[in-house]
Amino acid sequence: MRLLLRLLALFVALVVLALAVVLYYVANPKLPRHAAAQQVHYLEQWNAEDRQRYYFTPQGTQVKGLHYDWFTALELPFSQQRFAAPEYLARFGFLIDPEQKPTPNNPGNLPVGFARHQNPGSADTFLDITCAACHTGELRLNGQAVRIDGGSAQHVLPSSVPTLQGGSFGQALVASLASTYYNPWKFERFARNVLGPDYEAGHQALREAFKGSLDTFLKVAWNDTHRGLYPTEEGPGRTDAFGRIANASFGDAISPANYRVANAPVDYPQLWDMWTFDWVQWNGSAQQPMARNIGEALGVGATLSFFDAEGQPLKDDNRYPSSVRVRDLHLIEQTLQRLKPPAWPEEWLGAVDKPLAAKGRALFAENCAGCHVPRVSISEGRPVQQLKMLPVEVIGTDPGAANNIADHRFDLxxxxxxxxxxxxxxxxxxxxxxxxxxxxxxxxxxxLAYVTAFVGNRAYREAAVTPAERADMDGFGLPIGVQELRAYKARPLPGVWATPPFLHNGSVPSIYQLLSPQDERATTFYKGTFEYDPRHLGYRTEAFSNGFVFDTRITGNHNSGHEFRAGKRGNGVIGRLLQPEERWALLEYLKVLGGPLEAQLP
Structure with a gap:
């Protein structure tokens, strides 16, 4: 009997220890250290007013009911340090300026893309994550940072699934929310910060509302984890955009039977010149700017109701109330139309070898222009670039994203x-x-096309948008066009040097490797650093503390295709083998393509 009790006590101790270890790592995600840049340099892509408008204009997302002042008052689980401190959020890959201070547009002193909004008739101010959070990049070299407006972010925003591999923003946020709610001393400090002189009157209501938001986060984390919805870790700079939008809109909001495994993460694409493309999204599936932006807002957390309080489907003009802000989405879209591609900054990233770039220009015309220089026409007063769509059996890149969009079906x-x-x-x-x-x-x-049409109709009515305004706000009078191709688009390449990593799923770390056969590409490499390699045109990939290991052997991560090598064209082979000296020449030309330095080539 005594031996049995000892064994039972040992078992309980081991369980408690294991639980403690799990809780510790959940509450303390593996994060790279934050090394602040000495200075952030802005390129001449926008003026300062456009940049601030893009960074902090809300689009209607609500991050599971999280209030803006709640977020700014949260503490880390095991300290009184603010969760929203710029130097802490920077460790997740969000962008800040050295020694940044609060501004009228950013009173919480948060990173790029963290905005706020109030819904009509409500006094509550919600945390609003905008498109700038995911579509703003940065490159660093020798302590200097070059901001790439409209570029690819490298943060770990989307994940709601606990992970021990790399720091998950969602995991860390839930840990702070839970510790605040369940630790009475923390909640006391939190409530006094949020409520100020209204503490006595509002304490209990705040606790109940806060618990509702926490429960929503926990429910999503549990649902995503136990259903195994996201088996391929997204890591820095990626999300399975269509998979997450579908699971939120059709699974969460309609029926659990609509959940689908989302195992094909994609990079955040660059946004300059996007307004001129005939079709957008990696697989060229969308056409209308407003519908695309409404879908993006829904995917990031804008509220959406399909049913009334009795669970009956909404009909006619009652379809579909949401928190989407169509006037602000249009303002962001107009701002992006003024965004210029980034020009290579010689003063910070090094001088261009112009004779070598001239050789690269001829190689580009021979090997790249056929796909990446589209025909241009004029329609509704805008230049339209007719992008080439390359079937997956031709381009040979990881087919997961295109196949999932074409194959997954939902019961609506x-x-x-x-x-x-x-x-x-x-x-x-x-x-x-x-x-x-x-x-x-x-x-x-x-x-999503039909959902965004209904959502847009109601949002336009509630925003008092006139029929004359609507054509412009939709975007050049375009309909909500939909096509489903097992293909990926070949976009124009001005500024491509500023958009690592490469391919739609971010599986190739540099342009030099992209111009190389697959067997010369890295099978695994580290992600999560902003340190730039100006020779190979990509982020540095050496091991660093708490970096994310990207494994190209995992489903959704394959680095196949887009190969220049000897062999029959097709199945991923798109051109002849390029000798190393030819690759270097092409890289030098891609630094200046579409920029002012191109005119200086001999």
């Missing part, structure tokens, strides 16, 4: 859409269907 019959009503919406399917839509087997692209 609970919404009780009338086909005649759908036909009246400004949605155009390419190719036009020859049979009635089966709402029990609708693709994510088609489903």
């Amino acid at each position: 019959t609970a919404l009780q859409w009338d086909p005649a009503e759908l036909a009246r919406l400004d949605v155009q399917l390419h190719p036009a269907p020859t049979e009635p839509l089966d709402l029990s087997q609708l693709s994510v692209a088609k489903g």
Whole structure:
């Protein structure tokens, strides 16, 4: 009996120890150290007013009900340091300036893309994560930082699944929320910070509202984890955008039967010149700017209701209330139309070898221009670049993202859409269907097209947008066009030097490796640093403390395709083998392509 009790005590001790270890690592995610840049240099892509407008204009996201002042008052689990301190949030890859101070646009002194908004008729101010958080980049060299507006972020924002590999922002945020709620001393400090002189009157209501937000975070984390929805860790700079939007809009909001495994993360694409593209998204599936932006806002956390309080589907003009802010989305879109591609800054990243770049220009015309220099036409007063779509069997890159978008099906019959009503919406399917839509087997692209049409209609009415305004706000009078190709687009390459890593899934760390055969590319490499390699045109990939290990052998991470090597064209081989000296020449030309230095080439 005594031996049994000892064994039981040992077992309990081991369980407690294991639980303590898990809780410690959940509350203390592995994060790189933050080394502040000596100075952040801004390129001539925008003026300062446009930059601030882009960084801090809200779009209607609510981050699971989290209030702005709650977020700024949170503490870390095992200290009184603020969770929202700029130097701490920078460790997740969010962008700050050295010694930045609060401003009227950024009163919480938060990183780029952390904004705030109030819904009509409400006094609550919500934390609003905008597109700038994911589409602003930075490169560092010798202690100097070069900001890339509209570039690719390298943060770890999306993940809600606990991980021991690399720091998860969602994991750390939930740990701070839980420790604040369950630690009475922390909650006391938090409540006094948030409520100030209204502490006595508002303490209990704050606690209840805070618990509601925490419960939402925990529910999502549990759901995503136990269902295994995101088996391929996204890591810095990536998210499975369509997978997360579909799981939120069709799984969370309609039926658990609609959850689908999202195992094809993609990089955040650069945004300059995007307004001129005939089709956007990595797989060229979307056409209208407003519908694209509404979908993005829904994916990041804008609220959306499909059903009334009794669980009945909303009908007619009651479809669909959301927190999407169409006037602000249009303001952001207009601002992006003024964004210029980044020009190579010789003073910070080194001088261009112009004779070598001239040789690269000829190699670019021979090997790259056929795909990456599109035809340009004029339509509705804008230049339209007709991008080339490359089938996956041709380009040979990881097919997961394109295949998931084409293959995943969702049951939306609970919404009780009338086909005649759908036909009246400004949605155009390419190719036009020859049979009635089966709402029990609708693709994510088609489903989101109709959802964003309904959401947009209501949001426009509530924002008092006139019919004359709407055509402009939609974007050049474009319909909500949808196509589903097992293909990826070849975008124009001005500024491409500033957008590492490469391929749609970020599986190739530098342009030099992208111009090399697959067997010369890194199978694993470290991500999460901003340190730039101006020779190979990519982030540095050496091991560093708490870096994220990117493994190209994992589903969704494959670095195949887009190869220049000897062999038959197709199945990933797109050009002849380029000798090392040819690759260097091409890299030198890509530094100046589309910029003022190109005119100086001999």
